[in-house]
Amino acid sequence: MEISFTTVQLAGDATGDGKVDTFDLSTVARAFNTGKGDAGWNPEADLNQVGIVDIFDLVLVARNFEKN
Numbered sequence: 001m002e003i004s005f006t007t008v009q010l011a012g013d014a015t016g017d018g019k020v021d022t023f024d025l026s027t028v029a030r031a032f033n034t035g036k037g038d039a040g041w042n043p044e045a046d047l048n049q050v051g052i053v054d055i056f057d058l059v060l061v062a063r064n065f066e067k068n
C-alpha cells in the first residue's frame with residue numbers, strides 16, 4: 001500500500017524535507033547576513049523571501065524547530 005503525503009510548506013524548512021531540524025539551522029546559519037548576489041547566498045535560506053538572510057529567517061527556524 002502506498003501512502004501519500006500532502007506537502008505542506010513548513011515555515012523554517014529551508015532544506016524542503018518536511019521537517020525543521022539542525023540541517024535547516026545550519027543552512028540558514030551558513031548563508032547568514034548574505035543578500036541576493038552575495039557570495040554564500042542561498043535562496044533556500046531566505047525563508048521569508050525578502051532577499052536577505054537575517055535574524056528573521058533564523059526566527060522562523062527557531063519557531064518551528066523539531067516540528068514536521
Ligand SMILES: [Ca+2]
Nearest residue numbers: 015016017019
Ligand atoms: Ca528541513
